[in-house]
Amino acid sequence: xxxxxxxxxxxxxxxxxxxxxxxxxxxxxxxxxxxxxxxxxxxxxxxxxxxxxxxxxxxxxxxxxxxxxxxxxxxxxxxxxxxxxxxxxxxxxxxxxxxxxxxxxxxxxxxxxxxxxxxxxxxxxxxxxxxxxxxxxxxxxxxxxxxxxxxxxxxxxxxxxxxxxxxxxxxxxxxxxxxxxxxxxxxxxxxxxxxxxxxxxxxxxxxxxxxxxxxxxxxxxxxxxxxxxxxxxxxxxxxxxxxxxxxxxxxxxxxxxxxxxxxxxxxxxxxxxxxxxxxxxxxxxxxxxxxxxxxxxxxxxxxxxxxxxxxxxxxxxxxxxxxxxxxxxxxxxxxxxxxxx
Amino acid sequence: xxxxxxxxxxxxxxxxxxxxxxxxxxxxxxxxxxxxxxxxxxxxxxxxxxxxxxxxxxxxxxxxxxxxxxxxxxxxxxxxxxxxxxxxxxxxxxxxxxxxxxxxxxxxxxxxxxxxxxxxxxxxxxxxxxxxxxxxxxxxxxxxxxxxxxxxxxxxxxxxxxxxxxxxxxxxxxxxxxxxxxxxxxxxxxxxxxxxxxxxxxxxxxxxxxxxxxxxxxxxxxxxxxxxxxxxxxxxxxxxxxxxxxxxxxxxxxxxxxxxxxxxxxxxxxxxxxxxxxxxxxxxxxxxxxxxxxxxxxxxxxxxxxxxxxxxxxxxxxxxxxxxxxxxxxxxxxxxxxxxx
Numbered sequence: 001x002x003x004x005x006x007x008x009x010x011x012x013x014x015x016x017x018x019x020x021x022x023x024x025x026x027x028x029x030x031x032x033x034x035x036x037x038x039x040x041x042x043x044x045x046x047x048x049x050x051x052x053x054x055x056x057x058x059x060x061x062x063x064x065x066x067x068x069x070x071x072x073x074x075x076x077x078x079x080x081x082x083x084x085x086x087x088x089x090x091x092x093x094x095x096x097x098x099x100x101x102x103x104x105x106x107x108x109x110x111x112x113x114x115x116x117x118x119x120x121x122x123x124x125x126x127x128x129x130x131x132x133x134x135x136x137x138x139x140x141x142x143x144x145x146x147x148x149x150x151x152x153x154x155x156x157x158x159x160x161x162x163x164x165x166x167x168x169x170x171x172x173x174x175x176x177x178x179x180x181x182x183x184x185x186x187x188x189x190x191x192x193x194x195x196x197x198x199x200x201x202x203x204x205x206x207x208x209x210x211x212x213x214x215x216x217x218x219x220x221x222x223x224x225x226x227x228x229x230x231x232x233x234x235x236x237x238x239x240x241x242x243x244x245x246x247x248x249x250x251x252x253x254x255x256x257x258x259x260x261x262x263x264x265x266x267x268x269x270x271x272x273x274x275x276x277x278x279x280x281x282x283x284x285x286x287x288x289x290x291x292x293x294x295x296x297x298x299x300x301x302x303x304x305x306x307x308x309x310x311x312x313x314x315x316x317x318x319x320x321x322x323x324x325x326x327x328x329x330x331x332x333x334x335x336x337x338x339x340x341x
Numbered sequence: 342x343x344x345x346x347x348x349x350x351x352x353x354x355x356x357x358x359x360x361x362x363x364x365x366x367x368x369x370x371x372x373x374x375x376x377x378x379x380x381x382x383x384x385x386x387x388x389x390x391x392x393x394x395x396x397x398x399x400x401x402x403x404x405x406x407x408x409x410x411x412x413x414x415x416x417x418x419x420x421x422x423x424x425x426x427x428x429x430x431x432x433x434x435x436x437x438x439x440x441x442x443x444x445x446x447x448x449x450x451x452x453x454x455x456x457x458x459x460x461x462x463x464x465x466x467x468x469x470x471x472x473x474x475x476x477x478x479x480x481x482x483x484x485x486x487x488x489x490x491x492x493x494x495x496x497x498x499x500x501x502x503x504x505x506x507x508x509x510x511x512x513x514x515x516x517x518x519x520x521x522x523x524x525x526x527x528x529x530x531x532x533x534x535x536x537x538x539x540x541x542x543x544x545x546x547x548x549x550x551x552x553x554x555x556x557x558x559x560x561x562x563x564x565x566x567x568x569x570x571x572x573x574x575x576x577x578x579x580x581x582x583x584x585x586x587x588x589x590x591x592x593x594x595x596x597x598x599x600x601x602x603x604x605x606x607x608x609x610x611x612x613x614x615x616x617x618x619x620x621x622x623x624x625x626x627x628x629x630x631x632x633x634x635x636x637x638x639x640x641x642x643x644x645x646x647x648x649x650x651x652x653x654x655x656x657x658x659x660x661x662x663x664x665x666x667x668x669x670x671x672x673x674x675x676x677x678x679x680x681x682x
Contacts, residue, residue, distance in 0.1 A: 150515040164614070166512055173507070173616020174491040175652070183646055184610040187529060195646055269525040273505070273614055275514020305524055305536055307440075311516070 001078040006065055006123075007330030009131065010036060010088040012103045015057075017064050018326035019072045022334060024142025026323045028072045030064050039105045050107040054115075062119040083125025085332030086112055087134035087325055092176035096128055127332040131155070131325060133170055133179060135317070136163020137335055138328030139280050140170075143318035150276045152267070153317070154181070156283035159194070160202035160209075166274060169335070182206070186266050205263040207238035207284050213255045214241055226251035242288045256288060257295045264299020271300075271308050282317035282324065289316075342419040347406055347464075348671030350472065351377060351429040353444045356398075358405050359667035360413045363675060365483025367664045369413045371405050380446045391448040395456075403460040424466025426673030427453055428475035428666055433517035437469055468673040472496070472666060474511055474520060476658070477504020478676055479669030480621050481511075484659035491617045493608070494658070495522070497624035500535070501543035501550075507615060510676070523547070527607050546604040548579035548625050554596045555582055567592035583629045597629060598636045605640020612641075612649050623658035623665065630657075 004027060009016045014033035018026050037053040065084065073079045090099030096113030100106060113126040120126075129137070136153035139145040145153075149168045155161040160182035164171040171178045182202035183195055190199025191212060203209055214228050214236060227244050228236065228251055244252035267279055279300075285292055297314050304312065319327060345368060350357045355374035359367050378394040406425065414420045431440030437454030441447060454467040461467075470478070477494035480486040486494075490509045496502040501523035505512040512519045523543035524536055531540025532553060544550055555569050555577060568585050569577065569592055585593035608620055620641075626633055638655050645653065660668060 150519075166507055166514070167510070169508070171507055171615060174618040175616045175649075177648065178614065178616035180613040180646065183613045185606055185644065188606070197644060197646075265526055265529070269610075270614075272521040272524045273519065273611075274512060275516045275519035277515040303526065303538060305521065305538075307518065308516075 001080050002076050003080045003082045004072065004076075005082050005330040005333035006068065006084040007326035007328070008061065008065075008084065008086040008088075009134075009325035009329055010086065010091075010098065011131075011325070012036060012089070013038075015061065016326050017061065017068055018323065018330070019068050020327050020330035024138070024327050024331075026327060027076075028068050029323070029326065030068055034060055034064060037105050039103065047107055050105060053105050054110055058112075058115045058119065062116060065116075065120060081123055082337060083127070083333035084116060084120075084123055085134065085137075085329040086116075086126070086128040087131040087329035088112060088128055089130065090177075091128040091130050093127065093129045093133070093170075093172050094176040096126070098128065125333050125336050127336055129170070129172075129332060130161070130177075131328070132161025133163040133172075134328035134332065135161070135282055135319060135324060136165055136179075136280075136328075137170055137331035138319050138324060139163075139282075139317055140165055140168075141331040141334050142327060144280060144315055145278070148277050150274065151278040151280060152181075152270050152274065152276045153280045153282065154263075154267070156206050156281065156285045158206060158208055160206045164274060165276075169339075181266065181270060184266060184269070186262050201262070201266050205259055205266070210238045210241050210255055210259050210285060211236050213258050214251065217251055217254055217258070221251070228252060238285050242285075242291065245288065245291050253291070256291045259285075260292055260295020260297075261299045264296045264301075265303045267296065267300050267314075268303035268305075268308075271304060271312055275308075276312065278313035278315055280315050280317045282319060284321075286316055287321075342421050343417050344421045344423045345413065345417075346423050346671040346674035347409065347425040348667035348669070349402065349406075349425065349427040349429075350475075350666035350670055351427065351432075351439065352472075352666070353377060353430070354379075356402065357667050358402065358409055359664065359671070360409050361668050361671035365479070365660075365668050365672075367668060368417075369409050370664070370667065371409055375401055375405060378446050380444065388448055391446060394446050395451050399453075399456045399460065403457060406457075406461065422464055423678060424468070424674035425457060425461075425464055426475065426478075426670040427457075427467070427469040428472040428670035429453060429469055430471065431518075432469040432471050434468065434470045434474070434511075434513050435517040437467070439469065466674050466677050468677055470511070470513075470673060471502070471518075472669070473502025474504040474513075475669035475673065476502070476623055476660060476665055477506055477520075477621075477669075478511055478672035479660050479665060480504075480623075480658055481506055481509075482672040482675050483668060485621060485656055486619070489618050491615065492619045492621060493522075493611050493615065493617045494621045494623065495604075495608070497547050497622065497626045499547060499549055501547045505615060506617075510680075522607065522611060525607060525610070527603050542603070542607050546600055546607070551579045551582050551596055551600050551626060552577050554599050555592065558592055558595055558599070562592070569593060579626050583626075583632065586629065586632050594632070597632045600626075601633055601636020601638075602640045605637045605642075606644045608637065608641050608655075609644035609646075609649075612645060612653055616649075617653065619654035619656055621656050621658045623660060625662075627657055628662075 162181040191203035193200040503522040528540040532544035534541040
C-alpha cells in the first residue's frame with residue numbers, strides 16, 4: 001500500500017490538481033490546468049448563476065480528482081488516497097469554506113470541503129486553507145521546516161502572504177484567517193494597500209512592492225541613466241528589476257536594499273511576537289538570492305532585540321517553485337493525519 | 342481535599358508570594374514582601390557573591406512558601422499544593438531559568454525551578470514565565486479569557502508586556518521568550534527604547550510612553566496653560582496625566598488620544614497576525630477607562646482589515662490590580678495540570 005494525498009490549488013485564473021506522496025514528490029499533475037470560474041463583464045452576480053458556476057466547478061474538480069487517482073493507480077497498484085488538501089483564496093480551515101473575493105464570480109461563500117466530500121464520500125479527509133498557510137505546511141511536512149516547531153513562512157508574489165507555525169501547527173486563530181503579516185503596518189501612513197489601508201508590509205515587500213519602490217526612487221533621485229527609467233509602470237516587472245540589479249544598475253540595487261530593509265524590520269517584529277526558529281522566504285523575488293536575502297538579513301539583525309541576534313535562521317524555502325502550491329495544499333492531509341493519530 | 346497553587350512574583354524590588362485556589366482567590370499573601378536581591382554600588386558582580394545572593398534568595402523564598410502553606414493549612418485541613426508558578430524577569434518556561442537582567446545582581450542565569458524543587462521535592466510542578474505571560478495565563482484560567490482559545494493580553498506599566506494565547510495555550514516560541522509586542526516597531530525611527538532600538542511600541546504605549554507623549558505635545562504645541570506644563574519630566578506620572586484629562590485638560594486628553602491611536606494600530610497588526618477573539622488590556626493606565634479605551638478602539642477598528650471590523654473584543658482585564666502578579670503566576674500550575682491530564 002502506498003499512501004498519497006491530493007493537492008489542489010485554486011488560483012485566480014487556473015486551478016491545479018496533483019497527486020503527492022508522503023515525501024512531497026508530485027506523482028501526477030492534471031494538464032492543462034482547470035480554468036477557475038471568472039467574473040463576467042455583465043453583472044451576473046445573481047445567486048442562480050453563481051450556484052451554477054459553483055456546481056460545475058466542483059463537478060470539474062471531482063472528475064479531475066478521479067482521473068488523477070486512476071492515472072496514478074495504473075503505476076501504483078495498491079494506492080491509498082489519504083485525503084484532499086486545498087489551497088484557495090480566503091479559505092477557512094475551520095468551516096471548509098472559500099470566502100467571497102473580488103476576483104471570483106461566487107456571490108456567497110463556497111463550502112468547498114462539504115461539496116467535494118459529497119461527491120467523493122470515500123475520501124475521509126478534505127481540508128482547505130489559504131495558499132500561504134498551505135505553503136507553510138508544505139515547508140513543515142516536506143521542506144526545510146521538517147522537525148521544526150516554530151517558524152514563519154513568507155510568500156512573496158503580487159502580495160505578501162504568511163503562514164505561522166507555532167508549537168508544530170499552523171496558527172489559524174479564532175476565525176481561521178490568522179497570519180496576515182502582509183497587512184501589518186510597515187510604514188505608518190505609507191503606500192496605499194489593496195485592502196484600503198496605508199503602509200502595509202505587502203505594499204513594500206512583494207513583487208509589486210519592489211516595482212513601486214523603483215518608481216519612488218526614480219521620483220526621489222536624479223536617475224535617468226538607469227535602464228529602469230526607460231520602462232513604464234505597467235511594463236515593469238520585479239524580474240526586470242532583478243536583471244538590472246545583477247548588471248549593477250544602482251537604482252535596481254537600491255530597490256532591493258530598500259525592500260530588504262523594510263522586510264527585515266517587519267520580520268524582527270515577527271520574531272518578537274513569536275520567537276521562531278527560522279523564517280523561510282518563498283516566491284518569485286527570492287530568485288534574486290543574496291540581492292534580497294543580504295539586506296533582509298542585515299535589517300533583521302539590526303532590528304532584533306539583542307537576545308535574538310545571530311540566532312534566527314533566514315532561509316530560502318525548500319519548496320519547488322513550480323509545484324509548491326499543489327504540494328503545499330497536499331500537506332494539509334498529512335498534518336491532519338498526524339493530528340488524528 | 343482542596344487544591345491550591347503557590348504564586349510567586351519576582352519583581353525588581355520586591356518578591357511576593359501567595360496561595361491561590363482554582364478560582365483565582367488569593368487565600369494568603371506573605372507580608373511584608375520579600376526583598377529581591379539588589380545590585381550593589383561596588384562592582385561585586387563576582388561569581389561567588391552572585392551565588393551567595395542567589396542561594397540566600399532561594400532559601401528565603403522556600404522558607405516563605407513553607408510558612409504560607411502552613412498558615413493556609415490551619416484553616417483548610419486537607420490542603421493539597423498542586424504546584425508553584427513563578428513570574429520573573431526574562432524567565433524561560435522551557436528550562437526554568439531567570440535570565441540575566443540589568444537590575445538583578447546575578448551574574449549567571451538562575452535555575453529557579455531546579456533550585457526550588459531541590460528544596461521542596463514534595464511539590465511536583467514548579468514552572469516559571471515572565472510577568473506578562475503569567476498575566477495572560479491568569480486571564481485564561483481565572484479571568485475574562487476563560488473559555489477563550491485565542492486572545493492577546495497587553496500589560497501596560499513602565500513598559501508594555503504581552504502574552505499571546507493561541508489554541509488555548511501560551512505562545513512561548515522556540516526560545517521561550519515569545520510575545521514581546523512592546524518591542525515591535527510602532528513608529529519607524531521613533532523614540533529611543535530601553536533595548537537600544539527606536540520607535541518600539543512600549544516607548545509610546547505604557548505609563549512612561551504617555552508621559553513622553555505629554556512632553557512631545559508640549560514641545561509641539563503652544564500649551565503653556567496646561568497644568569502639565571508646570572510639572573518637570575522627572576515629576577510627571579501617568580496618573581497626573583489621567584487626573585488632568587479627567588478635568589478636561591486638552592493636552593492630557595490629546596496625550597491619551599495619541600497613545601490610543603498608536604496602540605490601536607499596533608493591536609490591528611496583532612489581530613492580523615493571530616486572529617484573536619479578544620484583546621485584554623491590563624495595568625495602571627487602564628484605570629483611565631474610556632479615556633484610553635475609546636481612542637484605542639477607534640484606532641483598532643480603523644486599522645483592521647474590513648473582515649475583522651466590529652468582531653474583536655477590546656476588554657479590560659478581569660484580574661485585580663493588587664494581586665494580579667501572584668494570581669497570574671499561580672495560573673501556570675493549573676495550566677500545567679491541564680496539560681498533564
